[in-house]
Amino acid sequence: MTRPSMASRRPASLRRSWLFTSGLDEQMQQAALDSRADVLVADLEEFIAPADRPAARPRVAALMVRCRAQGAVAAVRVNRLAGDGLADLRGVMPGGPQVILLPCVECAEEITALAEAIDLFEAELGLPAGTTEIVPTIESALGVVRIQSILAASERISACLLAAEDLTADLGAERGPDGLELNHLRSRFLVECRAAGRVAIDCPFNYRDLQAQAADLGWARRIGLKGKCTVFPEQVAAIHAALTPSPEQLACATETVARFEAARRGGAAAGQPIESPDYHTARRLLARDTEFSAWAAQARTEWPNGEPS
Structure with missing residues (x-):
């Protein structure tokens, strides 16, 4: 088999x-x-x-x-x-x-x-x-x-x-x-x-x-x-x-990373400054989502009738 x-x-x-x-x-x-x-x-x-x-x-x-x-x-x-x-x-x-x-x-x-x-x-x-x-x-x-x-x-x-x-x-x-x-x-x-x-x-x-x-x-x-x-x-x-990172969490993480990195480059940032711990947490969340996305793409080729959720 x-x-x-x-x-x-x-x-x-x-x-x-x-x-x-x-x-x-x-x-x-x-x-x-x-x-x-x-x-x-x-x-x-x-x-x-x-x-x-x-x-x-x-x-x-x-x-x-x-x-x-x-x-x-x-x-x-x-x-x-x-x-x-x-x-x-x-x-x-x-x-x-x-x-x-x-x-x-x-x-x-x-x-x-x-x-x-x-x-x-x-x-x-x-x-x-x-x-x-x-x-x-x-x-x-x-x-x-x-x-x-x-x-x-x-x-x-x-x-x-x-x-x-x-x-x-x-x-x-x-x-x-x-x-x-x-x-x-x-x-x-x-x-x-x-x-x-x-x-x-x-x-x-x-x-x-x-x-x-x-x-x-x-x-x-x-x-x-x-x-x-x-x-x-x-x-x-x-x-x-x-x-699993949710769409809402990913959107928030993406914004957090963007605002922190913009401020670090010296750009203007609206709202409260992003704290470093929150920035690193957001980056880890986005990296986790990348892992899931890569696996899902592979799963679609391996199990066209039974793709893992």
Whole structure:
């Protein structure tokens, strides 16, 4: 079967939404596809009972083909290798998943073992060597403090995901829609990922409070997070809206840059002077839009019937 190359998949830096869905339930899978999420993560861990995993694996392999056909990044969350992880890999790798997520990572050795297993499956199945990405999931305090060694364990690692519920439980914290219990770790997680040259995927917002969700997304965008995971297809549109420069934002940024640079050249500028921090923020926003525009132009040639949103 024909599989797109690494160059044709959405870059990790432009993957705004990571939507988790059942590895077994076809209705949930269709709803996930219909959401137009940037990344669709078929789950074989929390969403699937152990007895149902053998039946789910071939469905996940087939789902990977459908994801790629519409331009979504095709991903699977397997179980830990000490459990059903190797059986999961053997069942889904024939579908050519582009990303493998590993849960509950607490040491570099878990990533090394996964990378070695993927090496073998790629060779066995004739998949292009090195093209299957790895995304560790950090779900404990121990995983947080070891994150630099984890992220350095394999060149396959493109991004890293911060969990919410298991991490909160490990900390003994109280959950709330304002996210106060995890905001300090979300900030640290972003810094750690940036330092390691990996994309930070923000933890899910597991409430159905639209106002609180908007505040959560605004906070995430403000500190510099560019990707968010979710288990609710209906949240994808809000995630995309929050993490994609809007026409209004771009118009404002363009004016901000023009006015600042005109003043710097000694020209007259109407209104209040543009402050330097606002100028640099505007420039970063415009650069981000350029990334999206370049990707959209490429996507139109790759997926004429399924261009990513």
